[in-house]
Amino acid sequence: xxxxxxxxxxxxxxxxxxxxxxxxxxxxxxxxxxxxxxxxxxxxxxxxxxxxxxxxx
Amino acid sequence: xxxxxxxxxxxxxxxxxxxxxxxxxxxxxxxxxxxxxxxxxxxxxxxxxxxxxxxxxxxxxxxxxxxxxxxxxxxxxxxxxxxxxxxxxxxxxxxxxxxxxxxxxxxxxxxxxxxxxxxxxxxxxxxxxxxxxxxxxxxxxxxxxxxxxxxxxxxxxxxxxxxxxxxxxxxxxxxxxxxxxxxxxxxxxxxxxxxxxxxxxxxxxxxxxxxxxxxxxxxxxxxxxxxxxxxxxxxxxxxxxxxxxxxxxxxxxxxxxxxxxxxxxxxxxxxxxxxxxxxxxxxxxxxxxxxxxxxxxxxxxxxxxxxxxxxxxxxxxxxxxxxxxxxxxxxxxxxxxxxxxxxxxxxxxxxxxxxxxxxxxxxxxxxxxxxxxxxxxxxxxxxxxxxxxxxxxxxxxxxxxxxxxxxxxxxxxxxxxxxxxxxxxxxxxxxxxxxxxxxxxxxxxxxxxxxxxxxxxxxxxxxxxxxxxxxxxxxxxxxxxxxxxxxxxx
Numbered sequence: 001x002x003x004x005x006x007x008x009x010x011x012x013x014x015x016x017x018x019x020x021x022x023x024x025x026x027x028x029x030x031x032x033x034x035x036x037x038x039x040x041x042x043x044x045x046x047x048x049x050x051x052x053x054x055x056x057x
Numbered sequence: 058x059x060x061x062x063x064x065x066x067x068x069x070x071x072x073x074x075x076x077x078x079x080x081x082x083x084x085x086x087x088x089x090x091x092x093x094x095x096x097x098x099x100x101x102x103x104x105x106x107x108x109x110x111x112x113x114x115x116x117x118x119x120x121x122x123x124x125x126x127x128x129x130x131x132x133x134x135x136x137x138x139x140x141x142x143x144x145x146x147x148x149x150x151x152x153x154x155x156x157x158x159x160x161x162x163x164x165x166x167x168x169x170x171x172x173x174x175x176x177x178x179x180x181x182x183x184x185x186x187x188x189x190x191x192x193x194x195x196x197x198x199x200x201x202x203x204x205x206x207x208x209x210x211x212x213x214x215x216x217x218x219x220x221x222x223x224x225x226x227x228x229x230x231x232x233x234x235x236x237x238x239x240x241x242x243x244x245x246x247x248x249x250x251x252x253x254x255x256x257x258x259x260x261x262x263x264x265x266x267x268x269x270x271x272x273x274x275x276x277x278x279x280x281x282x283x284x285x286x287x288x289x290x291x292x293x294x295x296x297x298x299x300x301x302x303x304x305x306x307x308x309x310x311x312x313x314x315x316x317x318x319x320x321x322x323x324x325x326x327x328x329x330x331x332x333x334x335x336x337x338x339x340x341x342x343x344x345x346x347x348x349x350x351x352x353x354x355x356x357x358x359x360x361x362x363x364x365x366x367x368x369x370x371x372x373x374x375x376x377x378x379x380x381x382x383x384x385x386x387x388x389x390x391x392x393x394x395x396x397x398x399x400x401x402x403x404x405x406x407x408x409x410x411x412x413x414x415x416x417x418x419x420x421x422x423x424x425x426x427x428x429x430x431x432x433x434x435x436x437x438x439x440x441x442x443x444x445x446x447x448x449x450x451x452x453x454x455x456x457x458x459x460x461x462x463x464x465x466x467x468x469x470x471x472x473x474x475x476x477x478x479x480x481x482x483x484x485x486x487x488x489x490x491x492x493x494x495x496x497x498x499x500x501x502x503x504x505x506x507x508x509x510x511x512x513x514x515x516x517x518x519x520x521x522x523x524x525x526x527x528x529x530x531x532x533x534x535x536x537x538x539x540x541x542x543x544x545x546x547x
Contacts, residue, residue, distance in 0.1 A: 018255040021247075029221060029248045030213030037210045040251065047253035051245065 007039060014043040023051045058142045060124055060131035060237060062117050062150045065183035067176040069136055070099040071112055071271050073523060076319060076355065077387060077435065077514065080468075082179070083155065083163040085172035088533035089526065095175060097526055101137070108138025111313065115270040115321070116152045116203055122264035123230040129237050133268070140188035147240050148222070149192055150233070152203030156180050159208050161437070161470030168471050169496065184219050198222040198240055202229050204289075227252025228279070228293065230264060260296045265305045273318020273351060275306045277343065281323035282333060283360065285404035287393075287439060287472070288323075297329055300346055307350040317353030325356040325388070326363035326373075333409045335367040337376075344380040354381050356388040356432075361423035362408045364390075368426045378430045384513060388427075390434040392420050392467070394442065395456030396449035403442055417456050424463040433510065434465045438499070440492055441472035450491045457498045464506060467499045497538065504535050 013020050024032045032052055033040075040048065063069070072078040081098035089097075102110040113121075113133040124131035131150075134142060139149065155163050158177035166174055183189065192199065201209060202225035209216055209224050216224070223246050225232060232250055239246045263279075280295035281288070310318060320343070322328055329339025347354055367373035378386065393407070394400050400407060400416045408416050427434055438453055457467055469492075508531060515524040 018253065028217050030217035033210055033216060033249065034213040040210060040249070043251055045254050046251070047256045048249070048251040049247040050249040052248045
């Protein structure tokens with residue numbers, strides 16, 4: 001997940017799919033949560049897993 | 058020990074065996090110094106020589122059971138003893154129902170007093186304790202979850218500061234096993250997991266606790282069919298435990314020396330029900346089963362419409378109270394609002410099988426039934442709900458005044474976005490005007506009844522010092538309220 005378009009795509013699949021896996025490149029889980037909070041809150045039924053990969057990798 | 062399961066003192070405590078005293082952990086210390094307040098509300102737990110608590114929060118026991126069943130080396134450890142394990146542990150698992158005092162009633166006390174409640178203070182002290190700092194330095198993974206997991210979404214800076222490895226939001230019994238396997242294999246783990254319907258455990262996948270739960274609490278069902286918009290529980294699938302599952306957990310608690318406990322469900326009276334009409338046969342059998350093991354019983358929650366229906370259609374409250382056979386039984390109930398118009402918008406099924414237009418009458422009837430049967434409710438009211446008008450609050454005030462003669466506590470809670478409302482705005486306003494009037498009416502009701510209830514809630518002689526201190530707090534609050542009223546009048 002890199003752009004705002006990716007965030008929009010995530011919104012579209014939440015509550016529709018059973019499970020969604022997301023990979024975000026960042027060095028901070030806090031920053032990722034801040035960025036995705038509204039999307040996370042819009043989800044009621046999909047299992048959502050967020051993986052955070054470090055920029056340095 | 059590979060997996061330590063723990064939480065700060067505000068939750069790792071039995072509140073002297075008196076669950077209502079647990080409410081004090083949701084408030085800041087008033088009248089008394091914090092040390093004494095904490096001694097009253099969160100006394101230390103008895104532990105064994107390994108630092109394992111004699112009782113632990115039920116949710117932590119479930120995670121412990123899931124990991125033990127899957128073959129992992131895991132156990133619940135008292136927060137004062139985790140330093141013994143941080144050098145060898147692979148992960149510390151923490152579960153909480155109010156990490157940052159953002160849930161009601163903590164958030165309400167915070168707004169009213171402008172002081173941070175002791176549960177949030179206690180959790181912060183725990184996370185900044187030497188043992189937790191050492192765990193972070195050693196690279197032990199820190200996984201947080203429980204009913205308040207959502208609160209981390211509002212604390213991104215603390216996620217980084219406290220090096221949180223993973224947040225799990227939802228029923229974690231299945232997903233924690235997968236994450237534990239990854240940790241032992243040295244693999245990467247997801248940093249945030251929302252447990253959707255697919256990964257919530259089915260009934261047969263819910264593990265049986267291995268060691269005693271705090272105050273003998275046993276779960277009898279998960280989920281709720283009423284679909285109130287402000288509630289997160291209603292998003293879960295509905296599952297009723299079998300009598301066999303319940304009996305196994307009762308036996309675990311009794312083996313651990315527990316002689317009384319709480320039957321936990323979002324609506325105890327809907328145990329075994331198909332829909333929203335209580336099932337007398339199942340409820341009678343449930344209570345007979347619990348009484349076979351426990352001397353004292355309490356209900357965690359019940360809905361007021363179920364109280365009314367159970368008694369008026371089947372005389373069931375009286376029958377259940379006869380089976381329970383004790384001085385009184387405590388329960389939490391939700392009034393939420395006195396306005397039928399608002400109730401229709403936010404909780405249309407709360408009154409079922411009755412009409413939501415009759416909500417205030419249902420509340421009064423249920424309170425009368427409970428009063429006659431010595432069932433003592435701690436009732437909640439939600440303030441600041443989306444769409445609420447001043448006229449709605451006036452109706453709530455009128456309803457609280459009609460409940461004056463019924464033995465109960467009534468607590469206003471300030472709206473926190475959860476359930477279908479989780480993207481709505483928080484209630485953060487200062488309490489004034491009509492909301493202050495509501496707070497005063499509730500406080501007057503609560504002071505009146507607390508003074509009467511203290512004597513038989515804490516009637517055992519061993520509670521004399523505790524009763525004296527709580528009496529002091531009640532008198533102090535009463536005096537402060539009088540001062541506020543005098544200032545308002547002048």
